[in-house]
Structure formats: C-alpha cells, structure tokens
Amino acid sequence: MILAKFNRASFFQKQLMAVIGTNLLILAIAALLIYSAFVDDYRDNLVKTMDSNASLLSAASRSALLFHDEQAGHTILASLAKIPAVRYAQLLDAQKTPFAIYARQGAKRETMSQDIKPGYFFANDNLYLTQQITLDNELLGFIVLSADTLSLQAQQYRYGRMVLWVFLLGSLLAYLLNWRMQKRLQSPVKRLIHLVDYVAKEGRYDQRIFNRRKDDIGRLVNGINSMLDTIEDHQSKLRSHREHLEGLVELRTEQLYERANFDALTQLPNRHSLTEKITQAIEKARDDKSNLALMFLDLDRFKVINDSLGHFVGDRLLVEVAKKIQHKLTKNDVVGRWGGDEFVIVIQNPNDLNSVEGLAKEIISALSLPLIAAGHQLHISTSIGIACFPQDGEDASSLLKHADTSMYKAKELGPGQFRFFDQDMLNASVWRLELETQLRQASAQQHFTLVYQPKVEVNNQKPVGLEALIRWNNGQALVSPAVFLPIAEDIGLMESISVWVLKQACQQNADWQRAGIEIVPVAVNLPASFLMGPHCLESIEGALTQTGLAGQFLEIEITENTFITSTELVVEVLSAIQALGVKIAIDDFGTGYSSMSYLRDLPINTLKIDGIFINDLVEGTHSEIPHSDAHLLRDEGIVRSIITLGKSLGFSTVAECVEHEYQVTKLKSMGCDVIQGYYFSKPLPVDEIEIYLRNF
Numbered sequence: 001m002i003l004a005k006f007n008r009a010s011f012f013q014k015q016l017m018a019v020i021g022t023n024l025l026i027l028a029i030a031a032l033l034i035y036s037a038f039v040d041d042y043r044d045n046l047v048k049t050m051d052s053n054a055s056l057l058s059a060a061s062r063s064a065l066l067f068h069d070e071q072a073g074h075t076i077l078a079s080l081a082k083i084p085a086v087r088y089a090q091l092l093d094a095q096k097t098p099f100a101i102y103a104r105q106g107a108k109r110e111t112m113s114q115d116i117k118p119g120y121f122f123a124n125d126n127l128y129l130t131q132q133i134t135l136d137n138e139l140l141g142f143i144v145l146s147a148d149t150l151s152l153q154a155q156q157y158r159y160g161r162m163v164l165w166v167f168l169l170g171s172l173l174a175y176l177l178n179w180r181m182q183k184r185l186q187s188p189v190k191r192l193i194h195l196v197d198y199v200a201k202e203g204r205y206d207q208r209i210f211n212r213r214k215d216d217i218g219r220l221v222n223g224i225n226s227m228l229d230t231i232e233d234h235q236s237k238l239r240s241h242r243e244h245l246e247g248l249v250e251l252r253t254e255q256l257y258e259r260a261n262f263d264a265l266t267q268l269p270n271r272h273s274l275t276e277k278i279t280q281a282i283e284k285a286r287d288d289k290s291n292l293a294l295m296f297l298d299l300d301r302f303k304v305i306n307d308s309l310g311h312f313v314g315d316r317l318l319v320e321v322a323k324k325i326q327h328k329l330t331k332n333d334v335v336g337r338w339g340g341d342e343f344v345i346v347i348q349n350p351n352d353l354n355s356v357e358g359l360a361k362e363i364i365s366a367l368s369l370p371l372i373a374a375g376h377q378l379h380i381s382t383s384i385g386i387a388c389f390p391q392d393g394e395d396a397s398s399l400l401k402h403a404d405t406s407m408y409k410a411k412e413l414g415p416g417q418f419r420f421f422d423q424d425m426l427n428a429s430v431w432r433l434e435l436e437t438q439l440r441q442a443s444a445q446q447h448f449t450l451v452y453q454p455k456v457e458v459n460n461q462k463p464v465g466l467e468a469l470i471r472w473n474n475g476q477a478l479v480s481p482a483v484f485l486p487i488a489e490d491i492g493l494m495e496s497i498s499v500w501v502l503k504q505a506c507q508q509n510a511d512w513q514r515a516g517i518e519i520v521p522v523a524v525n526l527p528a529s530f531l532m533g534p535h536c537l538e539s540i541e542g543a544l545t546q547t548g549l550a551g552q553f554l555e556i557e558i559t560e561n562t563f564i565t566s567t568e569l570v571v572e573v574l575s576a577i578q579a580l581g582v583k584i585a586i587d588d589f590g591t592g593y594s595s596m597s598y599l600r601d602l603p604i605n606t607l608k609i610d611g612i613f614i615n616d617l618v619e620g621t622h623s624e625i626p627h628s629d630a631h632l633l634r635d636e637g638i639v640r641s642i643i644t645l646g647k648s649l650g651f652s653t654v655a656e657c658v659e660h661e662y663q664v665t666k667l668k669s670m671g672c673d674v675i676q677g678y679y680f681s682k683p684l685p686v687d688e689i690e691i692y693l694r695n696f
Contacts, residue, residue: 023174024167031163038159042149046085046127047120050145053083054131057143061091061133065099065140073100085147087126091133092116092142099141116142125149188221195224205232265315266322269336274344277334278396281346285389288349292389293356295345296403297325297363300381300415302341309376316373317380324366328359344400353388353420360384360418368416381416383407392421405429436491438474439484443493443500448472450504451683452522454692455654455676458668462696465555467523467676468505469683470497489529498530499539506547506554508686513549517693521583523555531558532569537576544580551581557608559587571601578603585654589642599649607646611657613639614677617666640670647671 057076064072073091080086080102088103120129127147133140191209198207205228211221261273269277285292306314325335325343334346350356367382385407393399402421410419448470455465472479488494505522513519530536544551556577574584585606616635646653655667658677667675684692
C-alpha cells in the first residue's frame with residue numbers, strides 16, 4: 001500500500017520525501033555517534049574516579065591490614081558514604097578473606113569469588129574495580145569497589161530529549177526549506193509538462209514558454225522552445241513535401257497500374273489483365289445467356305525474323321501486328337498480348353460461328369500482307385485457335401487451354417490456318433500427357449526391353465551382326481518406338497534411354513560371349529541429340545569398360561540428319577568413337593541430305609539402305625500397288641547407285657526391310673553385302689535370339 005502510494009506520488013513529492021529522509025538519516029547517525037562518545041567518556045571518568053578512590057583507600061588500609069585492625073578498616077570504608085556513586089566496598093586480606101565491608105543503604109551485597117583479579121569490568125549497569133594493597137612489594141590484601149551508573153542514565157535521558165527536539169526541529173526546517181525550493185522549481189517544470197501534454201495531444205508546435213531564468217531549468221526551457229521552433233519549421237517543410245509526394249505517389253500508382261495490366265510494348269492488356277477481362281466477359285455472357293469466342297493467335301516465322309534481324313525489329317513488328325488486329329475488331333471485342341508473339345482476342349456475343357470464322361480469315365488475310373517494321377518489309381502469317389463459351393469451356397482457364405490446343409492443331413496444317421476446338425484435340429493432348437507420365441516412370445524404373453534382329457551375310461547367309469531395338473509395354477499394350485521415342489526426345493529423356501540401351505546391349509553381348517555363343521557385333525541406334533551431347537563418348541566408353549566388351553563388337557547407327565548442321569563437331573566425335581574400336585553405320589541412308597563431301601570425310605564403316613527403297617524393289621506379283629516398268633527400273637537404279645557409292649568409298653552396305661526372295665536375289669546381284677529383314681528373321685527376344693545364334 002505504502003509502495004503503491006509512493007509510486008503514484010509526483011516527482012517533487014518523491015524528491016521532498018527523499019531529501020527529508022536523507023536529513024533525518026544524517027541526524028540519526030550524528031546523534032548515535034555523539035551518544036556513543038558520551039557513554040564512553042562517562043565510563044572512562046567513572047573508572048578514573050573509582051580507581052583514584054581505591055588508591056587512597058589502599059594507602060589508608062595498609063596499617064589496618066598489617067595489624068589486623070578490623071575496626072579501623074570499617075572506619076576507613078565508611079568514608080565512602082560521601083561518594084553517592086559507590087554502592088559498596090570490601091577489604092580482603094592476602095587470602096581473599098573479607099576483612100571489612102561497606103554497603104550503601106539499600107544496596108545489595110555481593111559475594112566476591114575467589115578468582116578475583118586486579119582490574120575493572122561492567123556488569124548489570126554497575127562498575128566493579130579491584131586493586132591490590134601492597135607494602136614494599138608484599139601483598140597485604142585487596143580492595144573491591146562497586147559503583148552504579150545512575151547518573152549516566154539521567155544524562156542519557158536528558159541527551160535523548162535534546163536529540164529528539166533537534167531531530168524534530170531539523171526535520172521541520174528541512175521540510176520548509178525544500179518545500180520553498182520546490183515551489184520555485186515546480187512552476188517552470190509544470191509549464192513544461194503542460195506544454196509536452198499539449199504537443200502530444202494536439203500534435204501542434206505553436207506554443208512557447210516565457211522564460212527569464214538563467215539557471216539549468218532556464219536553459220532547458222530555452223532548449224525546448226528552440227526544439228519546437230525547429231520542429232515547427234520541419235513540419236511546414238514536410239507538409240509541402242508531403243503534397244509533392246502525394247502527387248508522385250498518385251502518378252506512380254497510375255504507372256504501376258499500367259505496368260501491371262498493360263503490355264509495355266503494344267499498350268494492349270497483358271496476360272494478367274486479359275485473364276480478368278475473359279472472366280468478366282464469361283460472367284456477362286452467362287448472365288445474358290449469350291455466346292463468347294476466344295481466339296488464340298501465334299505468329300508464324302516470327303522467331304526467324306527476331307533472330308535474324310534483331311529484337312528491335314521484332315518489337316516493331318509486334319506493334320504493327322497489334323495495330324492491324326485492332327483495326328479488325330469492334331469496340332466490344334478485346335485483344336491483348338499473351339506473351340512473346342502470342343495474342344488473345346475475346347469476341348463478345350458473336351452472331352454465329354460463321355462470323356467468328358469470317359473474322360479469323362480477315363485477320364489471317366490482313367497479317368499475310370507485307371508489313372513495314374523499322375525500315376524492313378516483312379512477310380508473316382498467323383495460326384489461330386478458337387474456343388467458344390459455353391460448349392468448349394466455362395471458365396477462362398479452360399477456354400485459354402482449349403484455344404491454345406486448337407492453335408497448335410492449326411499450325412500442323414501449315415502457316416496461316418485456323419481451327420475450332422473439338423474434343424478429339426483434347427483427347428489427343430490428354431493421351432500424350434498420360435504417355436509422357438508413363439514414359440517418365442518407365443525411364444526412371446528402366447521398364448524397357450531389347451529385341452535383336454539378325455544381319456545376314458548375302459553369300460553364305462550366316463549372321464554377321466545384330467541390331468538392338470527397344471520395346472516398351474506401358475501396362476496396356478506395346479507402344480511403337482516410332483511413337484514414344486519422339487516424345488522421349490521432346491521431354492528430355494532421350495539421353496537416359498540411350499545410355500540404358502547402350503549398357504544393356506553391351507552387357508547382353510558380353511554375357512553371350514561368356515556363355516560360349518559365337519559373338520557378333522550388336523548395333524545400337526543413337527539419336528543426334530545424344531551424339532552431340534557432352535556425355536556421348538563418356539557413356540560409350542563407360543558401357544564397354546563396365547561390361548568388359550571389346551569395342552569391335554559394338555556398332556553405332558546414326559542418321560544422316562545428325563551431321564548436317566555441325567559436320568566438324570560430328571567428325572570429331574565419330575573419330576573418337578572409332579578410336580575405341582567401335583564401328584559406325586549411317587542408318588536410313590538416302591532419305592536425308594546426302595552429300596558426297598561429308599561421306600568422304602566421315603569416319604564411317606557401313607551404309608544402311610533405307611527400307612523405303614527396298615520395299616519398291618519387288619516383282620509386280622509381290623506388290624500391293626501396281627508398278628510400271630519405269631518405276632521398278634528407277635527404284636532398282638537408286639539401290640544400285642547406293643551400293644556402288646558405298647563400294648567406291650570402301651563401306652559395307654546393308655539392305656533393310658528385306659522380305660522376299662526376289663529382293664535377296666536382286667541385292668546379291670547388285671553386290672550388297674548384308675541383308676536385314678523378315679525374310680531371314682523378325683526381331684527376337686533374348687532367349688529366342690540365343691537359340692538362333694547357336695544354330696550357326
């Protein structure tokens with residue numbers, strides 16, 4: 001309670017209590033010290049007085065003790081009655097036997113102990129003093145005096161009253177002086193407190209305190225007045241600066257809104273704004289029970305222009321395209337830039353699909369005309385995908401996805417085409433997506449198998465090699481390599497699949513060798529992306545090292561398109577592969593970009609004639625499609641030329657897809673070295689190809 005009241009007291013009240021308390025403490029300490037000194041002095045004086053009386057009594061008592069005159073001893077001690085402080089006295093002989101006694105009236109007699117010694121001590125507020133009585137160094141006896149301290153107690157009482165008055169008067173004087181001083185201090189401090197409260201509550205700095213003082217408080221008041229002057233000046237500047245900042249913020253807000261919702265290049269709504277506008281248009285169409293069409297445009301050949309002429313020209317072209325599209329739209333339609341060279345058009349409440357189709361044709365026609373961008377006359381076209389509400393989707397995301405899907409289908413038809421969305425497109429996209437997911441899982445878990453198709457020497461019809469072919473069952477059916485390998489290339493799995501095929505083929509060939517089967521080279525098809533990758537040589541060398549297979553029993557098959565754009569790099573890679581003892585064959589020869597110069601420079605061993613030419617190398621009775629004699633002669637001439645070319649360059653030639661005896665006879669007559677096809681054997685799994693190899 002007291003502590004709580006003290007905490008609630010003002011600063012000056014606390015200061016007053018602290019000052020008075022300090023003064024009282026000092027007075028108490030001073031009184032205690034004086035009192036202690038007074039008591040010590042009184043006791044010292046009493047001891048000296050009693051010691052002096054004892055000395056006189058000792059001198060007077062020698063004869064009484066010497067002659068055993070007890071009457072004289074009592075008479076001597078009776079003289080102490082003149083000293084009020086003495087309570088009683090005793091004379092003791094040398095054997096400490098009482099000889100004479102004096103006792104003040106009313107004083108209690110005390111028996112002296114036998115171990116009495118010269119000296120003094122205080123006990124029970126009384127002084128006890130003992131002194132020896134000697135004569136020529138001969139102990140005659142002892143004198144014992146006892147005195148009370150009643151006079152000391154009287155002095156203490158008077159001293160206490162005096163100290164109390166001094167204490168009270170000093171406290172009153174301290175209170176009055178400090179109260180007066182605080183009154184002088186409180187006035188400016190209270191004005192300061194009032195000023196601080198005013199500033200805190202009102203938030204204004206216009207009031208000041210009039211001051212004449214020159215002391216510390218005066219300097220404090222002057223400092224606060226000066227501080228308020230500075231703050232008021234700053235407030236004025238801040239107000240003007242705030243108005244300026246508010247203008248800037250408003251401007252920046254508008255700019256940020258523009259950046260967040262509009263494309264900086266074309267000033268069309270951007271992807272974010274478009275999505276909101278599509279959602280709003282769908283809600284309006286749903287409320288009005290009307291239709292809505294969404295066009296997704298992608299410029300054809302824009303990347304070629306952008307890469308060849310630069311981004312500045314590409315940007316100018318996009319601006320011109322945006323203008324042309326806007327000219328074909330009504331005020332209710334919305335066009336925005338989705339990103340890159342893609343645009344989205346929202347057509348609200350079209351009359352029918354024919355009007356949407358007509359607008360698509362107009363836009364395609366307008367963009368097919370020459371455009372001038374940064375001084376360049378450019379020719380472009382656009383592919384358009386169209387999705388309609390509500391049949392093709394009931395939200396912005398669905399319409400955009402379906403329009404985008406149909407746009408890619410339009411691109412497959414060639415430049416400058418459009419397509420409306422239908423469910424078959426989505427089914428195909430979903431099927432591909434599911435196949436991608438299954439393919440990723442199969443690649444991670446290596447759920448592939450290899451089959452092997454023999455390569456047979458024409459003359460003795462013995463196997464001289466095998467081609468390893470990958471197979472994949474996705475849990476529902478076998479998926480053709482022609483289907484899943486391009487997808488693997490698109491999603492970046494081709495390298496891991498190629499490495500798996502390499503290792504699996506080398507390991508199987510090494511196992512056959514250890515099983516005593518006559519070993520033949522196994523050919524593995526490697527795509528251009530793997531051959532041009534950074535780990536090609538490392539992977540091939542690693543497969544040979546890990547399996548212990550000699551390089552001469554591995555053959556790499558590549559297509560002509562592998563070395564069209566980077567001939568020097570391909571030559572370097574193929575030379576390094578050939579240095580490992582690995583043979584190299586060009587697969588599907590004749591269907592790519594054949595050139596005598598690169599055939600001369602490439603480190604290859606074999607040309608494999610594409611099956612498309614062998615399929616046409618048939619008699620009329622074996623062909624499902626009638627062939628004229630000129631047609632047969634043409635195909636036969638192509639095959640003969642390839643074989644002759646291979647021979648002239650020192651290459652071995654292999655004919656693929658051989659299924660008829662007539663083809664075998666023809667190829668043998670042309671000088672073909674090796675035949676591969678169903679005529680001798682279809683691709684066989686591992687256990688069946690082992691049986692096949694053991695039969696030779």
